[in-house]
Amino acid sequence: xxxxxxxxxxxxxxxxxxxxxxxxxxxxxxxxxxxxxxxxxxxxxxxxxxxxxxxxxxxxxxxxxxxxxxxxxxxx
Numbered sequence: 493x494x495x496x497x498x499x500x501x502x503x504x505x506x507x508x509x510x511x512x513x514x515x516x517x518x519x520x521x522x523x524x525x526x527x528x529x530x531x532x533x534x535x536x537x538x539x540x541x542x543x544x545x546x547x548x549x550x551x552x553x554x555x556x557x558x559x560x561x562x563x564x565x566x567x568x
Contacts, residue, residue, distance in 0.1 A: 500548025507541035510534075 493501075514534055518527045 496551060497549050500545040500551070503545030504542050504549065505545075507538045507545065511538040 511534060514531070518531060
């Protein structure tokens, strides 16, 4: 697993974990007037972070693509 894939996996795990922790804390108290707008904003940010992490995790290695192409002939 490459560095970018590892970073993507960490981003996905952290975004899912922080959303679960916030949702758990939301159910413990009755602050719905404040928590619902924050929950919707946090859900959007978490979804975006998870998507970025997924993209990084499933992305192809750029170095392999560069190495597999034959070198271009030099033009003089």
